Amino acid sequence: MAEEAEQDFRALLNIPSNYKVLFCHGGGRGQFAGIPLNILGDKKVADYVDAGYWAASAVKEAKKYCTPNVIDAKITSTASAL
Template sequence: LLNVPSNYKVLFCHGGGRGQFAAVPLNILGDKTTADYVDAGYWAASAIKEAKKYCTPNVFDAKVTVDGLRAVKPMREWQLSDNAAYMHYCPNETIDGI
């Protein structure tokens, strides 16, 4: 049905997006102790809170107001670290309206 290649496996998990807030650092950090988190609103803040249990997140506040509307700063302004295991960004901040 999905035409998934035989060298891939499909894993169905409960927990939705919130479950991934812990799964990402637990599986991707490896030997590193930091990860970059772009704070664009509610879901990012939830992911950052969970990540603090497993690493020291480098948090960049990407929120900005333009013409009275909430938006995300351009990527060229993001302050990311050179030694992060990964970068977390939630582009769909539905609760905050971004």
């Protein structure tokens, strides 16, 4: 089920295979630091889709650990897909 959900998500948003898709459970804000700390490794840039309040909070936390590349879904054509 998880693999099918990831495939559907990738197809819906055209996410290439060289990007990771994470489905994180509960504790919203707790994951905001964990993702850049545990996933980035030596990389210093991470992509974020800013689709509202929670995404903006994730970007704010990510700035402590990396340089977020922010895609503003509110002004792109993908906003309707979100």
